[in-house]
Amino acid sequence: MIYENNEEKRSTIWRTILTVSSVVIIIIAVFFVVKLFTGNPLEGRWVSEGSGDMIEITDDNQMIIRPEEGDRFTEIRCNVDTKTKILTVAEGPLDSDIIQPGTYNYNIEQDTLTLTEREYGEQLVFVREQE
The missing domain is CATH 1.20.5 (Single alpha-helices involved in coiled-coils or other helix-helix interfaces)
Incomplete structure (x- = not known):
């Protein structure tokens, strides 16, 4: 010892x-x-409930949009304001029907992300992809 x-x-x-x-x-x-x-609460991969399309939000405010079909993807800037729970998608070369440039209120309940378009009230629902 x-x-x-x-x-x-x-x-x-x-x-x-x-x-x-x-x-x-x-x-x-x-x-x-x-x-x-x-941390960014939206960081991760989210799959659309309706279409199966995917968005990925990185920690450095990049949003990668991947349609269900094909290997193509679009990368665009976004900003997450955690205090007011607002996601702002920047204008850019979007050839996607998944999400359009604009401002969205976001709500996360368990593994479900709901984006509500601020101007028209359209809702997009995504589920967190488990890794």
């Missing part, structure tokens, strides 16, 4: 181990809390 006859050194080693473990646990907890509250 380490330092069998020296109680002071064993005590010092034990306190060091406890301190380092506590610091590591605190760092991990802070990481998860920050990631939970500052």
